[in-house]
Amino acid sequence: MNGADILADLRARKTPAVARAISLVENGRPGFEELLSELHPFLGHARRIGITGPPGAGKSTLTEQLVVAYRKAGLTVAVVAVDPTSPFTGGALLGDRIRMESVALDPGVFIRSMATRGSLGGLATTTREVCDVLDAAGYDRILIETVGVGQSELDVARSADSTVLVLVPESGDGIQTLKSGVMEIGDIFVVNKADRPGADRLRQEIEVTLGIRAGNAFRHVRAHHGTAAGRAGKAGKRDVETTPDVPAVSALPAWQHPVLATVAVDGKGIAELVAALEAHHAELERAGGLAARRRQRLFDRTREVVDRGTRLWLWQETGAEQLIRDRLGELEAGRASPYEVAAEVLEALKQGSRV
Secondary structure, three states, X not given: OOHHHHHHHHHOOOHHHHHHHHHHHHOOOOOHHHHHHHHHHHOOOOEEEEEEOOOXXXXXXXXXXXXXXXXXXXXXXXXXXXEOOOOOOOOOOOOHHHHOHHHHOOOOEEEEEEEOOOOOOOOOOOHHHHHHHHHHOOOOEEEEEOOOOOOOOOHHHHHOOEEEEEEOOOOOHHXXXXXXXXXXXXXXXXXXXXXXXXXXXXXXHHHHHHHHHHOOOOOOOOOEOOEOHHHHHXXXXXXXXXXXXXXXXXXXXXXXXXXXXOEHHHOEOHHHHHHHHHHHHHHHHHHOHHHHHHHHHHHHHHHHHHHHHHHXXXXXXXXXXXXXXXXXXXXXXXXXXXXXXXHHHHHHHHOOOOO
């Protein structure tokens, strides 16, 4: 099939065409950028929801329950589930369709597993472009489930309109709440497996951490020793105001990050999570955050395309790699350093030479 046929069938949301277009993009086959360019005018319909958290948090089960809830509401749903690639064998176990078997055969649901292929940050390098394909295909919700790599898993925040951070008791997550990084990307926090011991404590730790960053710490903690909760919150705010290096959790000043309890295997708390996602989207639209996030996403995407094209040109179209190989003897002997050789390559490219 040519690009026009794929585009027409994709817009009709025909499953084979969607799968074919995703494979074209994911594998970087000839013509994939032209297809994405043709799809661009049709973007913006879907809401993109990122679901991240440590391994074993129950992200797949939570994702499946969200799919069920959205389908009951008459919405079409696409799931992009990213699994890690082995650095030793290069293989990946793409088992998300099996884990989501209750919705896998629903014609209003499309599930795609992707391997990271060595990419860090929790997503594959083409995840955002695959989401563009699904957006252009007309799906109402796109759920992006990350691999669960931990503190460095921040790419999802640049790919989604709303980000759900899923944590569980009994796995050291209480300590994680005190750290920067992944805690700062969540718009909604979920304590899954909330029927287990320690769930209430974890929720409280998350709320306190969010309060410290927002300047109203302990707002949900009962006052004790004669100190009013309000006074504690004000003191916390003064502390944050005098510490300029404490980052804000959200660019939405009015958004109070909810910390929800769920038991995904039983469907408990899913209705509250859906309501929180709707509320966050409404606040994004009201405050202009949705347009800002999508605008930043377009900027980041364009830079990524330029970076990708530059790397391909540099290593495939110029003699930079051969020059480095020619200088390996000097590098090994210590007569030149990698920085000097790299500077030589870059200077030659700046002068218009292909080295």
